[in-house]
Amino acid sequence: MSKLAMLGGTPAVPSGGASATTLWPVVTSEDEQAVFRVLHGGRLTATAAGEVEVPALEREWAEHVGTAHCVAVSSGTAALRVALGALGIGRGDEVVIPALTMNATAHAVLQCDATPVFADIAPDTYTLDPKRVPEVLTGRTAALLPVHLHGLPADMDALASTAEAGALAVVEDAAQAHGATYRGRRTGALGVLGCFSLHPSKNLPTCGEGGLITTDSGPLREAALALRNFGERAPAATRTYIAHGAGGNARLGPVQAAFTRSQLTRLPAYSKDRDLAVTALLGRLAALPGLRVPRVPEDRSHAWHIIRLLLVPEEMDMAGIAPAAVRRALHRVLRAEGVPVSQYQVAPLPAHPAFRPADLTYEDIAARFPSSCQVIDGSLCLQRRHLNPAAADVLPLYARGFEKAWEHLDLVRDIARAQGTDDWRRHFTDGAR
Known part of the structure; x- marks a missing residue:
């Protein structure tokens, strides 16, 4: 002994x-060169004319996840808030989330002026228990927000069945689950929208803060793009600065995008x-x-x-x-x-x-x-x-x-x-x- x-x-x-x-994170010379590439190029914001890093990261992450679209944002919390906002969730709505998760999940619901409603977790997976969700559903429930806690996907089929019965949206909080799979599909492709964090503590990090939203819906992508950039529509050429709806600044910077693109290769x-x-x-x-x-x-x-x-x-x-x-x-x-x-x-x-x-x-x-x-x-x-x-x-x-x-x-x-x-x-x- x-x-x-x-x-x-x-x-x-x-x-x-x-x-x-x-x-x-492990920072390699390739990561450093990716950051220097942006600094030397001079396009230091996502709205700079000719900026390529953010759209490239969006294409690459959508391809990795297996969705049609990706929208890069400023943090994982911003990803949740923008995703819920793209669905039109707001005052009077309730969103079901697990009682055990990072507080950012609940904050994102509150930031949409909606109400987080808690359901217990399954004791063996630590993810939202599909058997407990029906207990908290009301006429005001608008969405389920399961969290793939610690990197393990929630029981998405069972949750989807409950959601379909109540005409509810399912949004994935996949902040901790980059690359994890559920029945052959990657997280981020299991709900109507998937949300990821790029915090340096995460499995796919950036050199600061960042987040990613995935979806197969073109209209939801357009709504998310507007919400991340002052309610403006994505310009075909020159930015108009016309706000077509509510929004804010939730953009990801090119430096962070370039760093994450390099990390994604590994x-x-x-x-x-x-x-x-x-x-x-x-x-x-x-x-x-x-x-x-x-x-x-x-x-x-x-x-x-x-x-x-x-x-x-x-x-x-x-x-x-x-x-x-x-x-x-x-x-x-x-x-x-x-x-x-x-x-x-x-x-x-x-x-x-x-x-x-x-x-x-x-x-x-x-x-x-x-x-x-x-x-x-x-x-x-x-x-x-x-x-x-x-x-x-x-x-x-x-x-x-x-x-x-x-x-x-x-x-x-x-x-x-x-x-x-x-x-x-x-x-x-x-x-x-």
């Missing part, structure tokens, strides 16, 4: 030893290498009792943007100890070993003050969204450190860190018992109304 680092043993991951192999190879390395890691972790690795249904593939690991205290001989306490204890032990785990989301979206309905108590939230609360309380995540294909060399060290922790579950149990039973409610100071 190896001595834990927190007790003076040697860490599983040497200090600083993983930094070079876990940097993300996306398939990076995705393949990452899948092999992560699969090997999860094979080792799956052998540890009480540690649930992500499940990937046979009809889809995972982009592995984030790796979430669920804890089952009963299988770790910790029955009666709150999952949040077990998580905090393991977080302490694993971080000492050099394994960069984090909690990531700390509360379900319906609990956020920005989104919580006035009549919804914290007790209501726990009752209505049990799977989301369970995942938040009792799981740990690996983020970014596995995106670099060179991380295949360090992931075995992460696995060893977990194995060391499991060799000392007695100590983990003692630490967990000392943690108390606080869960996500402890992050709020305005009381359990």
Whole structure:
């Protein structure tokens, strides 16, 4: 049995030893040359006459996804907002989203003056549960906005069936799922509109902020183009500056487009290498009792943007100890070993003050969204450190860190018992109304 680092043993991951192999994004000389190409060309905005990088990225991403069109925008949140706006969603409308996701999904709905309505996630995939969606549908529901959380596509056929029955649009939040597939089709081609983020933390990054919208609909493309550029129609030649409807500035810059185009040439190879390395890691972790690795249904593939690991205290001989306490204890032990785990989301979206309905108590939230609360309380995540294909060399060290922790579950149990039973409610100071 190896001595834990927190007790003076040697860490599983040497200090600083993983930094070079876990940097993300990987910036190559080709990426730098793409940026210099724009800087030297002098066309530094998407509306500059003769600018080619943004339309080229749109063509290339549409081809990669398998859709007819792509509209490049300024961020992943802007992609969601523009996509919903292109559908005409606004005041009085409701949009169903999962209770567990990045808060940007809900913010985009609010920015359209619509109302986000939450449904619980499926406990085994962490994506919007099709069985829970009908419970929250009303006469005001206008769209479903499933999130391919962490890189795994949601159950799109089941959601599409519900949407068709209610004449609802389905918009994909694929911000974390570049290149993932569902029944042979790529994310972004599974709804009426698909939305991606190009944040530097994402699997397909840019050198700043950016987003992409995909669709097969010509009219929706035209509506999105107008919304991203002050309500103006795409000019045949010279820009007219005539606003034909509401809009704003959600344009992507040519520098960011050029950088992403260069990154896109390596996306398939990076995705393949990452899948092999992560699969090997999860094979080792799956052998540890009480540690649930992500499940990937046979009809889809995972982009592995984030790796979430669920804890089952009963299988770790910790029955009666709150999952949040077990998580905090393991977080302490694993971080000492050099394994960069984090909690990531700390509360379900319906609990956020920005989104919580006035009549919804914290007790209501726990009752209505049990799977989301369970995942938040009792799981740990690996983020970014596995995106670099060179991380295949360090992931075995992460696995060893977990194995060391499991060799000392007695100590983990003692630490967990000392943690108390606080869960996500402890992050709020305005009381359990």
